[in-house]
Amino acid sequence: MTETDIGAAANNYDGEIVDLRDESDVTIDVGAGDDGYAYGPSAVAVSAGTEVLWDWTGEGGQHNVEAEPDGQIGESDYEFSSGDPVEGADNEYSYTFDESGIALYHCEPHLSLGMKGSIVVD
Numbered sequence: 001m002t003e004t005d006i007g008a009a010a011n012n013y014d015g016e017i018v019d020l021r022d023e024s025d026v027t028i029d030v031g032a033g034d035d036g037y038a039y040g041p042s043a044v045a046v047s048a049g050t051e052v053l054w055d056w057t058g059e060g061g062q063h064n065v066e067a068e069p070d071g072q073i074g075e076s077d078y079e080f081s082s083g084d085p086v087e088g089a090d091n092e093y094s095y096t097f098d099e100s101g102i103a104l105y106h107c108e109p110h111l112s113l114g115m116k117g118s119i120v121v122d
């Protein structure tokens, strides 16, 4: 979530991981923050088996949700992708985290602006 060679530090990450391990429905805004170039919240903890829903706010232009184990912002235990970046509040994407681990993900068009997220699966 901090600055790396290929991306700025996450826009709205203040060092706090939002604990959502008691929640069965977890939703993360895509296009959060003042300028829409952030996920909200950007760092969460969930329980294994939780389906996480990314919900586009319509702010900040085109976004996607991309987790690549190699070559992004550090190691990720998960690989998933919402596909090509899309714009508009009617978009959403979901992924179910069956096993514990750490997912790091980012928005392809806005990685350099620090649009990054992380999920700790407990």
Ligand SMILES: [Cu+2]
Pocket (backbone or CB within 6 Å): 037, 060, 062, 063, 064, 107, 108, 109, 110, 115
């Ligand atoms: Cu984006």
